[in-house]
Amino acid sequence: MFDTSRRRMLQALGIGGVASVAGCAGAPQTESDPPSTGSAPVQTDTGTPAPKQTDVDSVAADPADLPDPVDRDSTATVEVDLEVREVTAEVEPGVTFDYMTFNGTVPGPMVRVRRGDTVELTIRNPEGNGMPHNVDFHAAYGTGGGAEATGVNPGEQNKLKFQARYPGAFIYHCAVPNLDYHISAGMFGMILVEPEDGMPEVxxxxxxxxxxxxxxxxxxxxxxxxxxxxxxxxxxxxxxxxxxxxxxxxxxxxxxxxxxxxxxxxxxxxxxxxxxxxxxxxxxxxxxxxxxxxxxxxxxxxxxxxxxxxxxxxxxxxxxxxxxxxxxxxxxxxxxxxxxxxxxxxxxxGPENEEIYDPDFGGSRHDDPMYS
Known part of the structure; x- marks a missing residue:
């Protein structure tokens, strides 16, 4: 799609081969810290834990996989199912991490409703998981955005009903006592409450x-x-x-x-x-x-x-x-x-429009005698 001269401009922000030390000190596990998930890591000859065997190929949500705009003039009841999945996956090739997710992806699935709709939520925490979870919807009136009403231990499910009374794009996330850890590990997503008249088409x-x-x-x-x-x-x-x-x-x-x-x-x-x-x-x-x-x-x-x-x-x-x-x-x-x-x-x-953007105007700088 891009010829060499155009690619030079687009590569101005390089990403290849760059890594940095984050200065993170190891924290010992305590009784309040979560148990590990997935298979045990293999010890290498140097004592460094090797990557774990992964449970899934990827946790990255497909950005193009989201609900269509709401196409109705009246309110409705929308059923939402969230299943907590604790999985091991690669952050990048050769680096594994134990994620916590809603429905197996980060972010969790996008929920899309119309202002005035009633959301009927079911949250499930399968038996194989190691931790309790819940969900806080910033789109919901109610204690903890529903967090106190949706707690589930492994092997349990719970339900919540709320009316989406105000429009906007809002986060939902796990909100157990170690909520910062659960969110960091992947337990968050978006609920879009469209205005009654919808949003401009794109x-x-x-x-x-x-x-x-x-x-x-x-x-x-x-x-x-x-x-x-x-x-x-x-x-x-x-x-x-x-x-x-x-x-x-x-x-x-x-x-x-x-x-x-x-x-x-x-x-x-x-x-x-x-x-x-x-x-x-x-x-x-x-x-x-x-x-x-x-x-x-x-x-x-x-x-x-x-x-x-x-x-x-x-x-x-x-x-x-x-x-x-x-x-x-x-x-x-x-x-x-x-x-x-x-x-x-x-x-x-698509077709180029050199009137708006012409990266080759006057020829490449390397054609100038100054650079030969």
């Missing part, structure tokens, strides 16, 4: 979740990474991620995502945290419309470059796509991109 939508992992090894160090409570208390993450894995939906992993010239794309971002504020920016583009704090009932900001998304909040933003390019979705605290694993990419295919 051609494509993508759904992303940002969070941090705090582990007992350096970023990129091969082997099985245990959780580090001291690093979390110090807010020193080993990884900062979109959708649970390093560069999950970049070209080098499961991506890039795809779109066409002339389309409008909407991006939903939920920031699970538990601690880091996102500075969400599309490199090579701009948020033509931006709804900070997920406040979709209000008028959007226009032509916003970088939007802050606090832990426990959401963002909704639209982009217009007038030219072919590769858009890099980043946290503009750029060390998180270059060294901690946060990046998603969208390839925009």
């Amino acid at each position: 051609d494509r939508e993508f759904y992303l979740g940002q969070h941090e992992l705090y582990t007992d090894k350096a970023t990129g160090e091969e082997g099985h990474h245990g959780f580090d409570f001291q690093a979390m208390a110090a807010e020193e993450p080993t990884y900062v991620l979109l959708n649970g894995e390093k560069y999950a939906y970049a070209a080098a992993r499961y991506g890039p995502l795809e779109a066409e010239v002339g389309e409008t794309v909407r991006v939903f971002l939920v920031d699970g945290g538990p601690n880091v504020t996102s500075n969400f920016h599309p490199i090579g583009n701009v948020w033509t419309k931006a709804w900070p704090n997920g406040a979709v009932a209000g008028d959007p900001d226009r032509f916003a470059q970088t939007m802050k998304v606090a832990p426990g909040s959401c963002f909704v933003g639209d982009m217009e796509l007038p030219v072919t390019e590769r858009i890099k979705l980043v946290d503009h605290a750029l060390s998180r991109v270059a060294r901690k694993g946060l990046l998603a990419e969208i390839d925009v295919a």
Whole structure:
């Protein structure tokens, strides 16, 4: 799709081979710390735990797998099923971690309803899991957003009913006493409560979740990474991620995502945290419309470059796509991109428009006699 001269510009933000030490000290397990999940790690000759055998190929939610916009003029009852899955998967090749998830993905599935709808939730915690869980919906009036009513031990299920009375994009997350650990390990997602009149139509939508992992090894160090409570208390993450894995939906992993010239794309971002504020920016583009704090009932900001998304909040933003390019979705605290694993990419295919963007104007600089 891209010739060499165009690719040079798009590679200005390199990601290859960059790893950094996060300064995370190992925290001993206590009775309040969770038991490990998955198969036991194998000891290597050096004493370093090797990667565990994984339970799943990936925990990274497909950003294009989200519900369609609500297409009705009246309220309804929407059934939502959330199953807690404690699984071992790779953060990046050669690095495993014990995740906690809703329905097996990070973020958990996007729930989409209309203002006034009634949500009937079923939460299940299978017998094979090692910990209790629950769920707090920021879209729900009620104690703990439903957390106190939805507690489930392994082998149990529970139910909750609430009416979505106010519009917006809201986080849901596990809220047991070690909630910061459970959220960091993957237990968060988004519920979108659309206004009665819906939202402006777009051609494509993508759904992303940002969070941090705090582990007992350096970023990129091969082997099985245990959780580090001291690093979390110090807010020193080993990884900062979109959708649970390093560069999950970049070209080098499961991506890039795809779109066409002339389309409008909407991006939903939920920031699970538990601690880091996102500075969400599309490199090579701009948020033509931006709804900070997920406040979709209000008028959007226009032509916003970088939007802050606090832990426990959401963002909704639209982009217009007038030219072919590769858009890099980043946290503009750029060390998180270059060294901690946060990046998603969208390839925009179609006819070039040199009136808007001409990377070869005047020829490559290497054709200039100065550089020969």
